[in-house]
Amino acid sequence: MVTYENKHFVINGEKTFLYGAECHYFRLDPDQWEDRLKKIRDAGFNLVSTYVPWIWHEPVKGQIDVEGRTHPRRNLRKFLDLCKEYGFYSVVRPGPYVMSELKNEGIPDWLLDHYPEVIARTPSGELHPTRVVSYLHPVYLGFVEKWYQEVSKVIQPRLITNGGPVIMFQLDNEIGMLHWVTNTGDNHPDTLTRFAAFESTKNRPSTELARHWSRAEFARQEFAQYVRVLGKMARSNGIDVPFIVNVHGFKDFSVYSRGVDYPIGLSQLRDAAEVDNVVLAGDFYPGKIGYDNFHDLLLSSAFTDALGQPQQPLFSAEFQSGRLSDRPRVSPSDVDLITRLCVASGMNALNYYMYCGGDNVEGIGLFGRRHEWQAPIASNGDLRPSYAVTSHLGQLFRTFADTLCEAPKLVDTYIGFYTPYYATEVVNREDADVRRVIGQMEAERESLHFDGIWRLLSAANITYGALDVQKADIDVKQYPTLWMATTKYMDRLTQERLVRYIDNGGQLVLGPQVPHYDLNGEPCDVLAQAVGAVEVGSKGGYQRVNICGLDSVFCRHYTVFDKPEDAELVAFSERGESEALAYLRKRGGGQVVVLGVGMTHEYQYQLEVIRRLAKLIGIEPRLSVSDESICVSERAGTNGSLISLLNVDDIARSTHVSQGVADLFGGSAVSLRPRCGKLLPVQFRVADDVMIDYSTVELLRIEQEDTVTIDVYVPAGETGDISFALGEEVFLENPCVAAAESTDGRGMARMADVEVMKQGKHHVVQIPKNAMDTLWTFHIVRQKSAVGMEAGQ
Template structure:
């Protein structure tokens, strides 16, 4: 049985990394299913995922086909049985929406034609431009009930608790995405009736009390304040709608006698040609956080970064930690759609992009992923939105041949499978935390269409993208300060022992409840950094100076444009905006304006048992020296990188566990990097340099228990492992001129594939492997056999 515990998946009580591949049975002829699945198996996968499109299995209302009577590719049951036979676990994704480049995003055309009353409306009453359905329309929900009853009845005998392969069911797909990309919410008359009731009852969700601070009534609001109030009320209502929709779908699953894990997935990567930025991914997190809090669902991200370089690698880190922050602590970090290709053939997604994406996410705690797409195919019976072809640059092409990405996945699969039980139990070592504030991402629609709302969205978007996402949060990642995220709207106080330091990207507005929570956190001993603005208003634009009064400074106007700020040790630091602060009697001044040295731009203040830093400076990471500035600021808060490199552009993290730890080194550059490593101030690998290959990385074991052997460290990756009481066999892979393995004493060693030498190291043995000059620029695969001395 699949269960979740302490951030990991367990299968029959064994910790397991779920390594998945998306393969659509309806896009491949049944006589090719076995070939595709065997290729997936050969690559090291243990999970297969597929959509089950409603429009494909119920092309006419009431006429279902799951056994291939009307078309052989509708034989869902035989495909699932074949998955079981070959030894896969399966995630099924029956919608109602599946997207997947299908017409109507997978909703049957007969619904749109025959039940137009279920289509969402614009604010003017017209049909929604995307013909999006109104999720909670009673007619649509009845049609969904009929669909779920039909499909779930078919797959129920194949569920895991009936000895079948299906372990997860995804509920719908990317809920809220169509509303976001069209900037048009659902204003159906029935939706608006529910909204009016929501407003009248002031029924606010557990996401936070966003409105009506203190005892103000709506009548007292100015026109501008009213429009802002309406915007956040509407945004909160939409999130409750999504949560209610998830409730309906989950209830249908349970009523059909299925107790498997349910999944909801988060959208949000924005296609910008070669790069697909993650700056909007937190919008999807904001849209679905209420559903994540209220339901026992696994939250999974959809990660499509396009080309990965040093300039955008932080997008992946942030998407990973933000997905985790709205999830329960028991839930593993999971990506239900993990880029292994791309819809169009341009730009090309290289195998190195696939490699870096996988390694980055695993290094930051991900314990399950599903490559999308892994198998290409075609669209039968004109169901494809972009025509017949559906190649997706997939590692397995539609003709069954293998593209470059297949070998990459296979290499990663071997590495993961060799250590996965220990890997999923190892937790990422965290240096600090960032605060996620959902209201700053309630911007997917600009309703009501007022000047105040439009101005607020423009300002918030500019601040969060430039000075927070690509500024503060990126600089932390570039400085190799490893962080997790904290959802600031979750109930309860912020524990300063659990989160000793916290960085919060701020605008001028923040609700009173959260301002007070942050102040209480600092008073209780936490070290808090606010940047780049000091909140002085609530979300409705009314004065709210809880944090400002605590700092007790006089604020002047901020300066935009090309600004220079003097930090201690870093004069003339370039920034795009800085605050002006005056009257600072008992604060430690961190930075001043270069043009006006009497003007403070950043300060540090003692507040009871803790500290509050106001970093009134907006820096994008435009210059490498800004990393040093950030490190000095972090040092002021007592933060130092637990893992550090001598090479400035190698990204390093450590996952530590009782059964073994793993050091990940990532190199996004086009040439190899040599680096020495430190962990908590201690030089690793006996001061040896490690070569990190270009556009790739290493995941190196530490204190790994393998049977009765302790692998103290290795500068080579493990891709094969067999352990007995007396004999241990390791397959190792490395680049560079040599590789080192250090083991506990009491073993004899033989090495195949390289020259080797041994050296006693106290109660351990250090084995150095070398290869010929001709092999220096190649990957090296060696086999090490260790026999215990009896």
């Protein structure tokens, strides 16, 4: 039985943190399968995921082989049985679309070649440039149903509900992606007939801009219906586990990939995410990660969580552990950082893609025979350096799995996700109004929203969650403060919803533009009137303003307001306070900061701007660091807290951490090597009589029976502090008498080198530097005797 609650999966009654590896049986010979599964298991994974390509299993119409009769690599049954034997949960992804760098994105040649009537069309009636099918075409769906029937004969007996390993079933893959990348929707005659019926029920102006929003809304409903149809097919074949729908959208920009367009994929699948028993899962491929793009993952995580169903886990079904090509190179530190960033953001399930390299046979590969993907396990079975990183993380997640499942990320505020700003996957740019309005939205959402106010919040360590502001009225108790990054366009219902939010006691930051029109371009200033935003001018280009008491702040754009008499001035231009650019105004039970200053995060001093703006509506970051280049966040549960500290820079850093006026980690600094992070316990209860006050080094194992055993990892050249609070019958005595040889025999780690300071029930252990990465083992006993401590490579 697989369910989810409180943002984590529950499997057979046990809360489960899913740590997965993508391994494609069809890209490996069967005599390699056990070797790969053993290496995956040894790295600490509990999940194996695989595509099940229709193009591979039915190369000839009507001849479906999922048991290896025609080729040993088609033996899905044997592979899933091996997954069960090696103790894995499994996710199967039988499409019909799988992408996976396969020809036709995994659709059989015979279907597209002999049934062209199923293919989507361009506006001029030509075949769609990608030959993507019209998802709801009955001929196509008839063949999909036969495919599901046959593949389910292998999958259904191996569901976890039948004692097998399969816990989830993916419906299709990256629905709508091929329309987005070609700027070409589905203009099949059947689809256009349904669209005409849909549009006839709407009362919209007869303009091309209005039709843009109609087409976008219709496409989202079509995608959701496609998911429902596939889900019904799967259910009719006995598939009774949750379904996955995964989201595309990261885009390559040379070395970096960026998530600035990832919300487009989320917007496309907005309605599909509401289908019963569907888990929305993201595809996260940031390429090289660093200070300039780490916020992409924080935002993508927050927005995915906002659109998913309330109890579902934050899940990445495709999480970067390599790249299709060998350039840009993904380093082990990239894998480490992106994983830590997302887990710090609340992620409780992730699946590395690809974890095992392989090859394509019989010409099915879109890019040729080889499929290395810079995977941690190479196609020949060799272990690449990123394997060690994922193994370390596997140990860490095993240790804290239960805590992570029930420990949400603590946030300081919330940001509003308005999906229409990203309903731009298909745009008719030949129309002047569409080109102007959509072009303005695209420019502002990237530079002033994503890389502007949202990035500033990320870099200032003001932690946030996100909410879809179109779903329902905003509960002020759940979302006491809210940042809305807006343009001049917003539908009336959402404007009215934001007014009610303020009146009910909400604290809102609104800008850098105030909506004055609905999405169709018709005048609509419900929100502007409510907050008193009367515009008297604007200025673009390179401008300098005074904001929150900081002078000469660089910005890209500003709006001048006729400040209401009852408002407090927040920002003004170089001409003086007579040109009001931002103000704070009370309304009803709440208040609003109307912010007419549009900034892209280009200078570090802008972090102070965002902190002062936050303070205006009562936001004080829960955690602060002495080195503002460090990213800090907290996940807290009943056992205690886990503090994430991440150094996304190429230089080593050290930071103190405080919570309000209180120093954490006993006032000790936490050291962070270049491009690495730490997940550290604070006030973490191991047993009734053993508490870890804090640790500045990572704990890779915590076991308790009569003796509590704790493995502590200390990187080469670093020291570490661990503070224990022990009960009256638990002792840490005579540490100077014990010694142990390092596991490689290269030296002795003497307890005499370890300092222990006792303050009542608190014991602070200071571990010395070592020239190599070191694993210390603590044994805490519940009787009055010495405690052993060992050190090893």
